[in-house]
Amino acid sequence: MDTSVITAHALRRTYGSGSDSFEAVRGIDLQVRRGELFALLGTNGAGKTSTLEVLEGLAPASAGRVRVLGHDPYRERHAVRPRTGTMLQDAGFPPELTAAETARLWHGTLSRPVPVDQALAAVGLEHRAGVHVAALSGGEQRRLDLALAIMGRPEVLFLDEPTTGLDPQSRRATWDLVAGLLHEGVTVLLTTHYLEEAETLADRLAIMHAGRVARAGTVAEIVATETARITFADDADVPALELTALPALAAAPARERGRWTLTATDLQVTLTALLTAAGDAGVQLTGLEARSASLEQAFLAVAADDDAPTAHGSRRTAPVAA
Incomplete structure (x- = not known):
């Protein structure tokens, strides 16, 4: 029985056309099973953000086949979006709104959301509900972004660098929250620069370099190569x-x-x-x-392989309601 929730086969993503084109993702295969956390790691400019945008349905694949919950996430976004949650690197919240107002605005776009107070409490922001977004710290804004990502009770959760800017205590609290979601059967695709985070949370992972998957498997399987x-x-x-x-x-x-x-x-x-x-x-x-041997050692070994040209990464922003 196929338990895959996310699949990508020969996925390619190209920017531009003709002589000015650049291939950021070069024919990768990925498979994420139901209820697992899959970590997508990558060297700088490896193409993981470009890959994630396709899987989230924010951009079409230039070639290859992608399915999330059995659907093309870009062409059938209406069927996928209500069942997924997405935490981007920068959500672009309106600074003049409070945390609670931002959450209520997002709440109104969802078909079966958890209550606003419950979502804010899950990320430890209940005491900051009345504070304007502009006055929240960077870490608090990341936690607000996570609250919105889980508010719709997603079956699949995309987390792009979720703990960047968080203090160690908040990072651990986020790990506990994610672990709880996994226990409930949520499938999580995570990108992170924190290798300890991947080692702690991931059932399986892939390391990307120059637009390709350089290594993939469990942490133990990848470490065993070193x-x-x-x-x-x-x-x-x-x-x-x-x-x-x-x-x-x-x-x-x-x-x-x-x-x-x-x-x-x-x-x-x-x-x-x-x-x-x-x-x-x-x-x-x-x-x-x-x-x-360690995951860090395996990652550095991949990073040291500079035979291929590196891909250009991108920092993504999105409006509050996607």
């Missing part, structure tokens, strides 16, 4: 160790700036062998550090 690292000071006794003979090394030991670096495909195996060898030889490993 190597662990062991470093320690280049002291006088270290050469007595036969570092090149250690098991599970991914590359030859490297010595630079007064430190040795070992890369390992199996951190436990290599580290155990290193400590055993050091103990047998009476060598003290000064400044020893061992680090498992």
